[in-house]
Amino acid sequence: MTSSNSRRKEPIKAVLFDFDGTLSTLRAGWEETMAPMMKEAIAGPRALTPEDSKSLDDEIAAYIDQSTGIQTIFQMRWLAEKVAEKGWNPHILGEWEYKAEYNRRLLQSVNGRIADLEAGRLEATDFLMKGSEAFLELLRERGVDMYVASGTDHPDVVHEAKVLGVQRYFREIAGAPVGRADCSKEKVIADLLKEKGFRGQELAIIGDGKVEIRLARENGALALGIASDENRREGVNPVKRERLLAAGAERIAGDFANAGEWLEWLGLESR
Template structure:
């Protein structure tokens, strides 16, 4: 927890998806990093020193860009390929995104198929306590939204197979083939609605992008420093990132429902 800010009763909640509610895409960094290195180095005989420096540069970029739309990460890759000049094959950002998505989805689609076929349970890929919090907010009549940098059809599909789609008034992923900032768009649209004020909006996410947007727009910013492997507990790297972004509160999961409801200004009803 990074402050003791009180927001009053929440009027709407905006969730990030990957790493905040869903772990279906856990491990995306392990797909992106080698892909970036392969695309940048090409067939060039990279020295051990150059390799180590490149790997560190890629790691640093992935860390600081977590949460942004994938196409912007691919734009960085395209520029880096040109800058290094090691790979004679230079693709466009959308071509890089298509190949990255192809590699990532090999893992994600296996998990989605397993969910549809009953081999996995949705709780295997949800941050612990998330279903309970969503149910509590639903009972309270709090409108909920998802904003994600993942392609819109994929976010909708993954929310459906995880059994949480029905909780949300709107799900907004990245527009396919367009470099729009869906998170900023959804937040701005919420703030423009006449029937609720910006001080009633809470944003919950594991990346600095949504925390920054919340702070810039006067909303309460709750960081979810999730361990995507265990699905509970604090990830210290995410915690540091979220603290630096100015999160009002930080937790590792949603298991302490009473604490979350208190943060959101909701008095739990007597049973």
Template structure:
């Protein structure tokens, strides 16, 4: 029986939808970087599309720099584009494109044209607040750059409820999720039974399981912000999630799972 004292949340797609649609930015960016000006046959194009889609699905939840490392390797390996950049250069350009969309959303939130609820998974804010009220320590770990995660948690009105928010360190390739979990176990003396991980990607689910913690999957439909996404559900099941829900609209079921 788990007696949960600390919960580690993934952020994007688990709590926030500010970055929803990142795949729609990454997919064409990867394709154009790999092909350059090279004209592909229909078979080559279909195979490349499939390869990119499979990689994005496989890598959801990891730090962006590792995805860009794959991109740099693939550009070099295919040899269609003579211009091969470093993973950091690819990351800078991908971030620039993605942040155009995110910055616009944050601007509308700051002006009051949109509300935090427009970018939160159903029931997420209430769930976080209630866990905090019940004395559970709350942490965020994300593959998104640290300053960006902090800003996005603040603009959604949730930053104050977390003991720590850990994004990817700028300019360094480190797994923030692994680091936070390790620190919780080593410095706070928590056992696996006292830890829960909640996320929509297989990375955090697998890390939670490895730590002996409770791994709860959030198979969110980011477009609707509620209900189950079957693709995520399959991914989370394969990763070994102990339980899966589509949103936080059923808080009692979550509290029962956590034993709080």
């Protein structure tokens, strides 16, 4: 874990969580779905040389890394622009068409996992970051308002939170608006600060992507990173850790198992 010597002068009153990769691992492996789809769309019928293939793989991987946390539609917009820019594939789709195909591929695995949960073949703990539900319970006991903002489509993130049994902890779950390219995370933060009246220093934002960390820093909120290993559901993913450090995360952990330290970071340990 990463921390600093400074201690909070006042406790956090509200926490905004990212969902995928922060609390839930139902969508673990999305990068392995997105990358080959992007490569297929960009290359089209062109037979790539080994050099072209590696260069394209590297370009796609770099983009996915730096775009983690944004809405899928913006990633698909990049893809549509890249297909046109390379000129290798004469069949260029629109960003929404690319998103539909990506969702179709990804949901094959996600829906299989949900089916296993609903049938009792797997438990919610098989898809929750270690210690997450206990941590949410501690926050609820301390009267902290909790929210979720996700780049995943709104109906999907609500359903997945319900399937995992964590929906009950949140005052609001905001996913990407269906059919619109709006940033749900920016909107939720603006609502918390302007409409619900929280001050920046009363709000913590917890996530595994650069987007939510950047938004936290821009709005004066506490920026907490979770460098999650989504396969093991515990421990630190060093790639994510470096990404979060570069984005300006003030504290970083790999999971929620050490609830005491999280509560200390939030100024809640003595409550």
